[in-house]
Amino acid sequence: MRLEGRRQSSNVDDRRRSSAAGTAGGLGIAGVVIYFVIQLISGGGVDLSQLQEVLGSGATVRTEHEITQEEEQLAIFSSQILAGTEDVWTAYFSANNLGEYIPPKLVLYTGSTNSGCGRGSASMGPFYCSADKSVYIDLSFFSSMKSQIGADGDFAYAYVIAHEVGHHVQNLLGILGKAHQQMGSVGKKEANEISVRLELQADFYAGLWAHHDNQRFKSLENGDIEKALNCAAKIGDDYLQKKSQGYVVSESFTHGTAAQRARWLKKGIQTGDLSQGNTFNYRYSDL
Ligand SMILES: [Zn+2]
Known part of the structure; x- marks a missing residue:
């Protein structure tokens, strides 16, 4: 991606210097898989407090976290990407009469932190909490993407x-x-299907953002889209399940298959049109 001269967002809450010692941090992608399993047990609901219990973390000892140069670069990068989403979505909401776009906050943390949805920890991977309208990321997730699933590249991180x-x-x-x-109000299988629709739509929206960001700022370079599609494919439920347990249980999918995730992301990048991304209008088997 080309990001030289791009502004950083002022909606970043940087909590990295205060890290919780003795947490379940560092589980990376394996932790994300655990998260799926827990979702399965809990019937598809996102219950962070339960996750926290299972992982047995939540130590309250705080230590000073040393920030490396690489982490600092990732923080600046994340802030620039967030600013890009603010510019694109603000313009898109206004042009399409969708009301005012109120940007989310981005919370950068190390190890674990409090969120409006319970305690968040690095092992869960990045997540969005609707209660406090914030995105939570432990930047070490990006290095685990690279080392554990072989998905890297700045546009993959931006995705x-x-x-x-x-x-x-x-x-x-x-x-x-x-x-x-x-x-x-529905059974586990139906709830998981709704979750898949939500996740694929979020992939589509990520693509829509990339389409417009590139139009405004010429941010995409050769190979960027392939890297993000590769990443989308590698965080498909089927891929992760196969990797962690050797087989696939499609009823337990909460994010969609590798092919579905890559397809919806690509559709967003190609069309840049919100009306093309209604994953709730499709038959489940046609997603
Ligand atoms: Zn998601």
């Missing part, structure tokens, strides 16, 4: 941030609240 911002857009548009309500 991860833009996906979480996509959940915020769903929240502003009322899609997230409605979906969570539905998920609470």
